[in-house]
Amino acid sequence: MNDLNTMVSSFSKEEQQRFIAFLEKKNKRQDTKNIQLFKLLRNDELNSKDVCLKLYGTKSNDAYHALRKRLFQSIIHFSANSSLEDENSLQMEVIKYILAARNYLQQKQFKVAFSILKKAEVMAIEHHLFPLLNEIYHTQIQFAYASPTRDLDSLIEKFNNNKEKHLLEDQLNIVYSKLKYKLSHGDHSDFQTMLQNTLSEFNLNILDKLSFKSLYQLITIVTVSAFASNDYLNIESFLIKTYQSILNYKDKEKQPYYHIQILYHIANTLFRNKKFEASQAYLDQMHQLMLQHKKKYYNTFKLKYNLLLSLNYNFSKRQEKAIMLLEPLANVKHPDTESVLDIRLSLIMFYFQNQELKKAHQLFSKFYHSDNWYTEKAGNEWVIKKNLMEILLHIDLGHVNLVESKLLSFKRHHFNYLKTINQHRAITYMNLVQDYLNKPEQITSEAFKNKVETSFDWVKPEQEDIFVMSFYAWLKSKMHKTSLYNTTMELIALSQAKT
Numbered sequence: 001m002n003d004l005n006t007m008v009s010s011f012s013k014e015e016q017q018r019f020i021a022f023l024e025k026k027n028k029r030q031d032t033k034n035i036q037l038f039k040l041l042r043n044d045e046l047n048s049k050d051v052c053l054k055l056y057g058t059k060s061n062d063a064y065h066a067l068r069k070r071l072f073q074s075i076i077h078f079s080a081n082s083s084l085e086d087e088n089s090l091q092m093e094v095i096k097y098i099l100a101a102r103n104y105l106q107q108k109q110f111k112v113a114f115s116i117l118k119k120a121e122v123m124a125i126e127h128h129l130f131p132l133l134n135e136i137y138h139t140q141i142q143f144a145y146a147s148p149t150r151d152l153d154s155l156i157e158k159f160n161n162n163k164e165k166h167l168l169e170d171q172l173n174i175v176y177s178k179l180k181y182k183l184s185h186g187d188h189s190d191f192q193t194m195l196q197n198t199l200s201e202f203n204l205n206i207l208d209k210l211s212f213k214s215l216y217q218l219i220t221i222v223t224v225s226a227f228a229s230n231d232y233l234n235i236e237s238f239l240i241k242t243y244q245s246i247l248n249y250k251d252k253e254k255q256p257y258y259h260i261q262i263l264y265h266i267a268n269t270l271f272r273n274k275k276f277e278a279s280q281a282y283l284d285q286m287h288q289l290m291l292q293h294k295k296k297y298y299n300t301f302k303l304k305y306n307l308l309l310s311l312n313y314n315f316s317k318r319q320e321k322a323i324m325l326l327e328p329l330a331n332v333k334h335p336d337t338e339s340v341l342d343i344r345l346s347l348i349m350f351y352f353q354n355q356e357l358k359k360a361h362q363l364f365s366k367f368y369h370s371d372n373w374y375t376e377k378a379g380n381e382w383v384i385k386k387n388l389m390e391i392l393l394h395i396d397l398g399h400v401n402l403v404e405s406k407l408l409s410f411k412r413h414h415f416n417y418l419k420t421i422n423q424h425r426a427i428t429y430m431n432l433v434q435d436y437l438n439k440p441e442q443i444t445s446e447a448f449k450n451k452v453e454t455s456f457d458w459v460k461p462e463q464e465d466i467f468v469m470s471f472y473a474w475l476k477s478k479m480h481k482t483s484l485y486n487t488t489m490e491l492i493a494l495s496q497a498k499t
Helices: 003-009 015-025 034-043 046-058 061-086 091-104 111-126 130-142 152-184 189-199 210-230 236-247 256-272 276-295 296-316 319-329 337-353 359-364 371-378 380-397 399-418 424-438 440-444 446-455 466-480 483-499
Strands: none
Touching: 003 034, 003 061, 003 371, 015 034, 015 061, 034 046, 034 061, 034 111, 034 483, 061 152, 091 130, 111 130, 152 189, 152 210, 210 236, 210 256, 210 446, 236 256, 236 296, 236 337, 256 276, 256 296, 276 296, 296 337, 296 466, 319 337, 319 440, 337 359, 337 371, 337 380, 337 483, 371 380, 380 399, 380 424, 380 440, 380 466, 399 424, 424 466, 446 466, 466 483
């Protein structure tokens, strides 16, 4: 699929309607074919030659390619305009203050200008907008001569301190990018060593001038590794110790937005390690921070908080409570699209484990976008989990013909990717599901149980990923004719006994 087709396929239904309206407003001639082309590419039913014939009645390649180029440019303009509309309003407000202040400075209205710059500085400091602070201090220093009461040395010190913070943020961003690049290219060597070597390139000490924001960046790096390797046990003590270390600095700015993010990541790591009480303790701290500052960040994090809380409930034998918590959130509209999708998929899992198959199937109907769209919003791994869960659901619903086509589609679209990220166990699992589908009567036989036993490279129960265990529980429940939820809870209990 080329760039234009990929861009078109990533549009949601709402975005498609908005884009068509954008083209209609932009078109000055009635014979413009850009809307026709967009609709044909959106349906994704014809190849390039057939699209050309549909539009022009002939193989008019030059005209067709020129039209594609114009549509490509229109999508770029539409996407850029949409991004500007969604741009962080706070940053835009600070930029407007800076521009207004500079205008008054040019008019020699120094008192008004410095007052506006002060407001911009307060906002930028609160939200750690280091590049904008650089512009503010640069401007204040440039015109310091016009305000005899202003301490130039103090301004220069602020400027230099901000440069250090900005540099640290940039360096951590490079570290994050380097580590993510290594992980995406299959380098899953010891993460602590990889992290330390990368930090050493910049002479960085992880606790040197670490703020909650920079700690959040660092924790994001660490959790990327854990996500890639499904090994959250390895990073747990590192996250908690580093977090406790920064709490000991009494002069640290509280930075509630990033503090909440950090608590969420630690709670999520503890959940993935099946330590549900400890996870809920950090969730309680997260919730307390969400309620502070006049609930300023409550709406931003409410979906993440409730989702993780419900997962803790579900896997600690409080599934009814988990379902009651998520059901009101399954259809909410919220800018955190990824959390909305996670909530729906988690609620489907809860229904599925509880044998409420019709409810699970009904909720699946909410997933009406293409896999490309979901990959953009939530990532490849999320799409794989969704498709895998859908296959298991259709098996239990008895939709045999549909299952066969979905299995073939799953293999065609995901097996190569699973191989590149060394997730061969997922391929083995799907092959066993295929075996069960072909001969369902064999699943309770000793021969099939032995085949399962010898097919996987098993890891220690305490190291096993909780969602991997959940998928395996489905297979085990079939082999032993037990309920899915009880089988899942037994596997969880076994892993907790080993820690």
